[in-house]
Structure formats: C-alpha cells, structure tokens
Amino acid sequence: MAKSPSLSDIQSLVDELKPKGSIAFVSFSGVTPKDIGKTLYLSKKGEIKEAAVNLFSILHILEEDIQTDFIIAEPIPGQGIAKAIMDKLHKASYRYKKPESNEKD
DSSP states (O other): OOOOOOHHHHHHHHHHHGGGSOEEEEESSSOOOTTOSEEEESOSSOOHHHHHHHHHHHHHHHHHOTTOOEEEEOOOOSSTHHHHHHHHHHHHGGGSOOOOOSSOO
16 A cells, blocks of 8 residues: 655645645545645545545535645545545546646556
8 A cells, every 4th residue: 555645745735836836635534734824634634534525515515716836635534434435536526636746557
C-alpha cells in the first residue's frame, strides 16, 4: 500500500501549483497548508462519519466555484467509507486542471 503524503508533501504540491492557478484544499484532519486560497473541511477532527455527512455540500460548493483551478484533498486513511469518499472526490475532479506529471495513471 502506498504511503499517504505528509503535510510537507502537500505543501510542496501547493507551492508548485500556486503560480499556475487558484487552489482549494479539502481537509480531513483540520490541518491546512500555508498560502492556500480556500479550505473546505470534511472534518476538523478526522472523524469519518462527519466527513461523509459533509462530502456532498463540499462537492456542491466546489462545483459552483468557477475560480478554483486545482483541488488538493487531504487523503483519508482506511477502507469502506473512507475509500468511498476519496473515490467520490477523485471523480468530482474531472473539470479541474491536473498537475503535470511524468507518471501514468
């Protein structure tokens, strides 16, 4: 299983993307990177049930936000509901720019 990115990994991605457009960050633990344009909280305490309840309102906010170019979502560890939330966030990201990468999906 791949290791989840640390806050410093996420901060590096924010620093890389910031000159290329506006960023929204979806937080699960309440921790946010510096210099982020907008932060939306699935949960501020890392509670999976709270994240599930807040997911669709956050997706609605992001869908209506025409100024956001990139979305970075803090990974949610676990299976079941956690994996379903991450899958839904990934599917909802179709209209946003993707960071350039040498890796293939």
